[in-house]
Amino acid sequence: MVKSLNQIRNDFPILDQKVNDEDLVYLDNAATTQKPRAVVEALAHYYYTDNANVHRGVHTLAERATADFEAAREKVRAFINARSTTEVLFTRGTTTSLNWIAASYGEKVIGAGDEIVISYMEHHSNLVPWQQLALRKKATLKYIKMTADGHLDMTDAAEQITDKTKIVAIAQVSNVLGVVNPIKALAKLAHEHGAIMVADGAQSLPNMPVDVQELDCDFLAFSGHKMLGPTGIGVLYGKEAILNEMPPIEFGGEMIDFVDLFQSSWKELPWKFEAGTPDISGAIGLGAAIDYLSAIGMANVQAHEQELVNYVLPKLLAIDDLTVYGPHDPAQHTGVIAFNLNGLHPHDLATGLDMEGVAVRAGHHCAQPLMKYLKVPATARASFYLYNTKADADRLVDAIVATKEFFKHGTV
Amino acid sequence: MVKSLNQIRNDFPILDQKVNDEDLVYLDNAATTQKPRAVVEALAHYYYTDNANVHRGVHTLAERATADFEAAREKVRAFINARSTTEVLFTRGTTTSLNWIAASYGEKVIGAGDEIVISYMEHHSNLVPWQQLALRKKATLKYIKMTADGHLDMTDAAEQITDKTKIVAIAQVSNVLGVVNPIKALAKLAHEHGAIMVADGAQSLPNMPVDVQELDCDFLAFSGHKMLGPTGIGVLYGKEAILNEMPPIEFGGEMIDFVDLFQSSWKELPWKFEAGTPDISGAIGLGAAIDYLSAIGMANVQAHEQELVNYVLPKLLAIDDLTVYGPHDPAQHTGVIAFNLNGLHPHDLATGLDMEGVAVRAGHHCAQPLMKYLKVPATARASFYLYNTKADADRLVDAIVATKEFFKHGTV
Amino acid sequence: MALSSLDNLYRQVILDHSAHPHHHGHLQQVTNEIEMRNPTCGDVIQLEVAVFNDKINDIAFSGDGCTISQASASMMTDAVIGNTPAQAEEMVQVFSKMIIGDQPNLDTKILEDASVLNGVAKFPARIKCAALAWKALNNALTSNDGKGKAGQIVEHHDN
Amino acid sequence: MALSSLDNLYRQVILDHSAHPHHHGHLQQVTNEIEMRNPTCGDVIQLEVAVFNDKINDIAFSGDGCTISQASASMMTDAVIGNTPAQAEEMVQVFSKMIIGDQPNLDTKILEDASVLNGVAKFPARIKCAALAWKALNNALTSNDGKGKAGQIVEHHDN
Numbered sequence A, B: 001m002v003k004s005l006n007q008i009r010n011d012f013p014i015l016d017q018k019v020n021d022e023d024l025v026y027l028d029n030a031a032t033t034q035k036p037r038a039v040v041e042a043l044a045h046y047y048y049t050d051n052a053n054v055h056r057g058v059h060t061l062a063e064r065a066t067a068d069f070e071a072a073r074e075k076v077r078a079f080i081n082a083r084s085t086t087e088v089l090f091t092r093g094t095t096t097s098l099n100w101i102a103a104s105y106g107e108k109v110i111g112a113g114d115e116i117v118i119s120y121m122e123h124h125s126n127l128v129p130w131q132q133l134a135l136r137k138k139a140t141l142k143y144i145k146m147t148a149d150g151h152l153d154m155t156d157a158a159e160q161i162t163d164k165t166k167i168v169a170i171a172q173v174s175n176v177l178g179v180v181n182p183i184k185a186l187a188k189l190a191h192e193h194g195a196i197m198v199a200d201g202a203q204s205l206p207n208m209p210v211d212v213q214e215l216d217c218d219f220l221a222f223s224g225h226k227m228l229g230p231t232g233i234g235v236l237y238g239k240e241a242i243l244n245e246m247p248p249i250e251f252g253g254e255m256i257d258f259v260d261l262f263q264s265s266w267k268e269l270p271w272k273f274e275a276g277t278p279d280i281s282g283a284i285g286l287g288a289a290i291d292y293l294s295a296i297g298m299a300n301v302q303a304h305e306q307e308l309v310n311y312v313l314p315k316l317l318a319i320d321d322l323t324v325y326g327p328h329d330p331a332q333h334t335g336v337i338a339f340n341l342n343g344l345h346p347h348d349l350a351t352g353l354d355m356e357g358v359a360v361r362a363g364h365h366c367a368q369p370l371m372k373y374l375k376v377p378a379t380a381r382a383s384f385y386l387y388n389t390k391a392d393a394d395r396l397v398d399a400i401v402a403t404k405e406f407f408k409h410g411t412v
Numbered sequence C, D: 001m002a003l004s005s006l007d008n009l010y011r012q013v014i015l016d017h018s019a020h021p022h023h024h025g026h027l028q029q030v031t032n033e034i035e036m037r038n039p040t041c042g043d044v045i046q047l048e049v050a051v052f053n054d055k056i057n058d059i060a061f062s063g064d065g066c067t068i069s070q071a072s073a074s075m076m077t078d079a080v081i082g083n084t085p086a087q088a089e090e091m092v093q094v095f096s097k098m099i100i101g102d103q104p105n106l107d108t109k110i111l112e113d114a115s116v117l118n119g120v121a122k123f124p125a126r127i128k129c130a131a132l133a134w135k136a137l138n139n140a141l142t143s144n145d146g147k148g149k150a151g152q153i154v155e156h157h158d159n
């Protein structure tokens, strides 16, 4: 990396604290990442020098705020290599982005008997909007199966996607299994059948280079807070031709061209979709996060995480009574690792790890259909990010072993 | 006030700057307010010590973040005197709040021939959602007239609201005319006809005490950024019985009770409506803004603005060739003052003021139907807030006069 | 090591109840029943109650959950069996107060074994695990749809 | 006082064009026409063009707007009348570059009076005011629906 790992850690003040008398090891990055000083300072700088409403004012602050806000949009555009900023809509997060596709594009295009194809590993945010759309429209929701080690079954994908399919919606990276799904191949398949491809990028954007033109997906949704940015801001990328045909989802200030008493017309892209005062500071914070990630380089971020997985996955697999979900080959596994200690509920395991200062998640990870598919009620999940170290990985392994011992003997 | 005006101004670093070589006078508060250090520091504190995703994790940071987030909800509840936090939904802002009512309650309740009653002075965000709902449902959108000095005509209100009316939606404070609308009386009228009352609180919450139980409105929408809080966060208050009957608008993580492959069920209020990772830092920032406002006291905020209006309105009215919209009696006028220099487009006026360091807005203020009603293409608008001074008011008056002179003589 | 504080939560009696839960399974005759979930973690409990002559004659639970939720359910069944619904309601109230730790001098004797769950107050993320069975009981006894009074018995956020 | 910098924007010729706009009104014979708006400020222009034998024979505008937008429209009509649509397109390009101020050595002679609008580059909030009439001309000449090429001629945000 350009910066040393130590330098990077120093950029994240939150990491330098004790939790339950132990040094914090934060391994809940798939839920949300921590923020570097640069991002928090971008917020403070905005509020202390430039804050004003955007696209409305003639005065100097308004012009500065508008320029800052639109500069953030351009940063997002460059980060995902979209053709134009008209294709970059700011939303509240992945969930809102996906709901917008379903509520606007889906509402318009889906009819009775049409098919929407997703997978068993989808996050509820890329599942329930399609499920409810299908219920509203009497359309068919279809699930692509997985292979034994947790990859998307592309043979099944080729069968599920048919000429009746209108929408294929798949996570680029699973938030549980740590697998990467072949969006480009899925997009090709979808397009061959006249369907559009929706990529849920919540877990991919933070961790790997993503190029929408290369993937040829029609939509891409992601969240700022999972990639060093603030909460409350997310992105919906959509191909311009498709966005142009879509009706807006919310109505109000900023998105109108002309309002008459009984009818109105809309602005051009991207503003057509951005009703009301946008999350200006959120967009600026996301821009600062993108600057931070770009300075390190997404390929380097990915390589660092891969190194950690190479290091920790074999150690986890070596723990007796520990089940690891998803592929066991580190080369096939991203920095998200779900596991269970046999005989112990993951909540108890997570509480044990928390007592050791190690923050992991336990639960269904907003993926209840996947839990059912895996036949487990819940799992624990550790997820690594650019500021995590091998020492963090060791702490995780040690804490799992100690917790296991505690519950075996009923005491430490 | 509890704090002196000087102390208050010191809490807002942005005010201490030069714009076009002049000391900044920020009078665009109706568009968005500036933020005190306490709010920005609450964001930084959250990100530097407690940041984690909420309602998901077993670990310590997640528990702290959840507690912070839900504490903010309780602050909002207390601020508007809602019965319970189940009635307080976090949204992206007023615009999203109003759209949610239209998309969920409106979609369910409105049928062909039903009436939705609004007024000519509504902001586009409290107009276009109802207009589009009416178009979708073949319902009738009706406008309550105004009196000559810009007040809502309550006689006409009593005529427009009939037994066919299902929704009455009115701004509590106009963002152009500086009038306060009698929400309590309108709610009574609406309820007598079996309709519900939606109050757009975007301009009232920042400036006066608001008590939803006293008003007896069924919904209240407002934005954090207009009341010292961050951008990206807003509130939808709704009566619990009504919210309980409403379907959620967005689907995904956090808002579900149980997700099966082909159907799902929802959580209890308020989480049923909050799909996906919420704007955690935004809610916390809004909580800090409410703390700041409450420490001063909303009655004091209102009194301070009234004092400024008493001071500046007569001075503005005394300027030859200046037209002031809305009531000319200062006691009837809030801190939002719209005006035009005869013969000069408000954009030119605003640019002149900006050169003098005075930030005002010029345009239609997202109220094109009102502009048409007033028979002006646009107006300038100065809006005062708790950190503004009489010196600011003088600067405004002087700058208007100087700009007028410039355009009269084509030079300074 | 900080793991030692786990002892405060996972007392031996809790581990025992969890490993060998009492009244686990199903009843022949059921007067009140309910299924409840903790939406976030996926824990689920099915509770069956047989109330005859204003007495909880028998009770049984099944479902999935963590050590705390299983132990709590087992202890709850022990505590309420043989009592009137009104007495059981009273226990629910006491238990709810205990686990949020607001009242240090609370008399928790009527809760029997379940009183050792007071340690959960120090583990806020786990309060909902301990509460689930009691909340289910409350709902099973007081409302038809298993939802009506859910909010009343615990003061924290249900998720 | 800072107001003096207004001179850079509001040159006398601009004030004159705004006070007494040229080609204001309507044409008898119209080959291309369009109505365009700046959604934020509410400015609106109706533009009518008469193109015969590949020449802009006549042109007229009406609508509402600020000093800058009215002056710009008036100057635009002066500049393009008598030119071919292709030449007018060329002028639109030059004007668009001029008002964003990226190219200090830009040759703006063909814009005639309109070249004094270069001062607008220092007033970013007003660029859209200056651009409206030229954007309308571009759309009137190049697309049927008045929308197709709107984004191409100015590099800033249209609002």
Ligand SMILES: Cc1ncc(COP(=O)(O)O)c(C=O)c1O
Pocket: A253, A275, A276, A277, A278, B030, B031, B093, B094, B095, B096, B123, B125, B126, B171, B173, B174, B175, B200, B202, B203, B223, B366
């Ligand atoms: C009266 C009124 N309603 C609604 C809004 C919309 O608020 P927001 O842009 O924060 O969604 C505003 C502010 O612009 C307003 O003044």
Ligand SMILES: Cc1ncc(COP(=O)(O)O)c(C=O)c1O
Pocket: A030, A031, A093, A094, A095, A096, A123, A125, A126, A171, A173, A174, A175, A200, A202, A203, A223, A366, B253, B275, B276, B277, B278
């Ligand atoms: C794969 C995936 N999709 C969607 C989401 C939802 O993102 P958000 O909660 O930011 O809307 C998440 C994160 O929770 C995720 O991991």
